[in-house]
Structure formats: structure tokens, C-alpha cells
Amino acid sequence: MPHQLARSLGHLTFARRFLLESVDHYRTAAELAPTAAEAVHDLRNAAHGTFVSTTSGSDTFQLLLASAERAGTAGDGNAQAVALSRAVETACRYQVVRFPTESRATLAIAAAWTARPETAAPDVALAQTAAAAARATGDPVLISAALDAVGFAMLRAGRFREAHQVTRERLALLPTMDHDDPQAAAEIEDTFITACTDALHAGDLPAALSAARLLPADDLLGSHSYIATSMQIPPLVLTGDLDTGLRYATRMWDGWQRAGRSRSGWMIPAVAAAALAHRLRGDQQSFAAWRARARGRGHHRPQPRAASCSGRVPRRPHRRPHRRPHRRACRRGHARRPRVR
Numbered sequence: 001m002p003h004q005l006a007r008s009l010g011h012l013t014f015a016r017r018f019l020l021e022s023v024d025h026y027r028t029a030a031e032l033a034p035t036a037a038e039a040v041h042d043l044r045n046a047a048h049g050t051f052v053s054t055t056s057g058s059d060t061f062q063l064l065l066a067s068a069e070r071a072g073t074a075g076d077g078n079a080q081a082v083a084l085s086r087a088v089e090t091a092c093r094y095q096v097v098r099f100p101t102e103s104r105a106t107l108a109i110a111a112a113w114t115a116r117p118e119t120a121a122p123d124v125a126l127a128q129t130a131a132a133a134a135r136a137t138g139d140p141v142l143i144s145a146a147l148d149a150v151g152f153a154m155l156r157a158g159r160f161r162e163a164h165q166v167t168r169e170r171l172a173l174l175p176t177m178d179h180d181d182p183q184a185a186a187e188i189e190d191t192f193i194t195a196c197t198d199a200l201h202a203g204d205l206p207a208a209l210s211a212a213r214l215l216p217a218d219d220l221l222g223s224h225s226y227i228a229t230s231m232q233i234p235p236l237v238l239t240g241d242l243d244t245g246l247r248y249a250t251r252m253w254d255g256w257q258r259a260g261r262s263r264s265g266w267m268i269p270a271v272a273a274a275a276l277a278h279r280l281r282g283d284q285q286s287f288a289a290w291r292a293r294a295r296g297r298g299h300h301r302p303q304p305r306a307a308s309c310s311g312r313v314p315r316r317p318h319r320r321p322h323r324r325p326h327r328r329a330c331r332r333g334h335a336r337r338p339r340v341r
Contacts, residue, residue, distance in 0.1 A: 002032045003029055003034060003038065006029035007026070007029040007042060010028075010029055010042070010045060019049060023046050023049040023050055026042050026043070026045045026046035026049060036070045036074035037071075037074045037079075043063055043064075043066050044063075046063050047060050047063035047064045047067060057090050060090050061090050061091055064083050064086050064090060067079075068080045068083035068084045071083055101133070101137045104133050105133040105137050108126070108133045109142075109145055109146050109149060111130070112130045112153075121153075122149040122150075122153045122156075123153065124150070124153040126149075127146065127149035127150040127153045128150055131146040131147055134146035134147075140173040140177050141177060141187050144187040144191060145187060147166050147167075147170050147173075148170065148187075148191075151163045151166035151167050151194065154166065155198065155201060163201065164199055164201065164204060167195050167198040170187075171191060179219075188218070188220055192211065192214055192218065192221070192231075193215075193231060195208075195211035195214075196211045197269075199235075200238075205235050209232070209235035209236065209239065211231075212235055213232065215227075215228035215232075216228045216229070225255070226251075226259060226267070229248050229251050229255060229270075230248075230267050230269075231270070232245075232248055233248050233249050233252065233269075233270035233273045233274060234270060234272075237273040237274070242280060242281060245273065246277050246278070249270060249274035249277070271290060272294040274290045275287055275293075275294050278290055
């Protein structure tokens with residue numbers, strides 16, 4: 001009852017344009033709220049009220065941060081994201097705080113990845129803006145993260161060679177990263193894997209094989225990682241080294257099973273390549289077994305970059321009986337013209 005009364009007073013005073021009083025009532029309602037979700041609603045109303053009651057971006061900023069905190073307590077990730085986004089917007093529009101270059105770059109990267117409703121579809125222009133902001137920081141980890149958005153946006157646009165070139169720039173950043181810093185771990189692993197897949201997309205098989213061979217040598221993934229092994233299989237098979245590719249495929253599959261059969265979409269291209277190798281060698285039984293694995297038995301759906309590398313292993317086409325042309329037509333050197341009815 002006290003909470004509902006305070007919220008109603010906030011609404012009524014705002015409607016009668018007692019703006020300062022309205023904000024105070026909403027603040028009181030947030031303190032009396034029976035649940036965190038109710039408090040989020042009241043704090044958001046108070047924040048919006050300060051836009052016109054105090055014209056103080058600082059008050060609005062602090063109330064939005066409080067709303068985000070309570071949303072996190074309530075487990076409402078969407079409300080928390082909205083409140084934090086509005087807080088950032090307020091800080092920038094009203095110059096409440098000055099964000100360091102690292103924060104601006106991080107937010108720009110997030111904006112590039114979330115500009116479109118579909119997942120894993122970064123916007124090219126926003127990604128390039130993020131890359132420029134990241135370069136201003138001089139942080140190789142942030143620069144690599146921004147370049148990943150640029151490269152993937154180009155990949156989705158069918159600009160495979162440009163994506164491959166962007167990934168080469170990411171490879172050049174690896175020596176400048178602290179390999180003992182956990183914050184760099186994700187970029188190191190992703191750069192190695194992306195270098196393999198983007199080279200395959202661009203048709204640069206030597207570069208794909210060269211990048212794949214860097215993975216086992218890196219102590220972060222290790223020579224016993226089934227993911228490191230899987231990256232070498234497609235370029236080996238596509239360059240004709242079927243024996244080595246199949247040997248690695250067996251090692252990869254055994255390693256994946258020992259690791260607990262975790263869902264790994266990155267393995268799909270390697271499994272499909274192993275099926276292709278068996279097909280090329282005429283081993284139909286092994287081809288069928290690996291083809292079944294490639295279809296997803298025990299696997300997660302392919303990662304976005306890996307999906308277009310996996311392709312489909314084709315069925316053997318059914319042969320149609322060859323029809324011999326009419327002898328007279330053959331003697332005359334041309335086929336008989338069909339009748340028009």
C-alpha cells in the first residue's frame with residue numbers, strides 16, 4: 001500500500017506538472033518497492049522526470065545507473081541493458097562524464113555488433129568507426145576485437161579477400177599482446193582460428209595451412225587441442241594431402257571425445273573435409289560414417305565463420321540411361337527438329 005501510494009502521487013504530481021515533487025515521490029516509491037522489478041520501474045520514471053525538472057544530466061545519469069543495478073538484482077537483463085544504454089546516452093549528450101578512449105572504443109565495438117536485429121551481423125560502417133576508435137587507444141586487444149567486427153562484416157558481404165586482409169592485420173598484432181594476460185586470451189585464440197577460416201573463404205589454401213600450423217605451436221591452445229588439430233584438416237584435404245588430413249581427423253575426433261564431447265561448431269568443416277577425403281579415396285563406409293558426423297551428430301550448429309566453410313558433401317548423382325541419337329540425324333550432323341503441335 002505505501003509503495004502504490006507513493007507511485008500514484010508521483011504520477012499525479014507529474015500530470016499536474018509539479019515536476020520536482022514528482023521525482024521525489026518516484027524516489028520514495030523505489031525505496032518502498034516490494035520487489036526489485038518494481039523499483040526499476042520507479043527509478044526509471046524518476047530519471048525521466050529529471051530531464052525536465054532539474055535539466056541536470058548528472059541526476060538522470062545516477063538514477064539510470066541505480067535502475068540498472070536494481071534490474072541486475074531482479075535478474076532482468078533486458079531492463080538492465082536498456083538502463084545502462086540510456087545512462088551512456090545521457091552521459092554523452094549532456095557531457096556528464098568524459099569517457100576514456102578505451103570506453104568509447106568498447107562501446108563502439110558493441111554498437112557495431114548490435115546494430116542489426118539478427119545475431120552475428122555487424123554493420124560495416126559502425127565496425128570501421130569502432131576500429132578507428134580502437135586504434136586511438138593503442139591497445140592491441142581492443143584493436144583486434146574491432147577488426148574482427150570489420151572482417152566479419154566484409155565476410156557477410158561476400159568481400160572475402162578484404163576480410164582475409166583484415167585478419168592478416170590481426171595476426172600482425174599478436175606479437176604485441178601480453179600472452180600471459182587473460183584479457184588477451186580470447187583475441188589470441190580467435191585470431192588464429194579466423195586466420196584459417198578467412199583464408200579458406202578467400203581461396204588462399206597456403207595461407208590457411210600456414211595459419212592452421214600456428215595453432216599447435218601456441219602454448220595457449222597447445223598441440224593436444226582438438227580445435228587446433230581441426231583447423232589443419234580442411235586445407236590439408238583441399239591441397240590433396242588426404243593421408244595427413246585423415247590422420248589428423250582421427251586424432252581430432254578422439255581428442256574431442258576425451259575432452260567430454262563438448263558442442264563445438266568449429267569442428268564441422270573439419271568433419272566435412274574428412275568425409276570428402278574418404279569419398280575421394282572411394283571408401284564409402286568411412287565416407288558414410290564421417291558424413292553422418294558432419295550432419296551434426298553430437299555437434300552444435302557451426303560457428304558463423306565456420307558455417308560457410310563446411311558446405312555439403314554431395315551425394316553420388318543417379319545416372320540416367322544414355323539415349324542414342326537417331327542414326328539419320330547423326331549422319332546429317334544435326335538433331336531432328338521437334339514437331340510443333
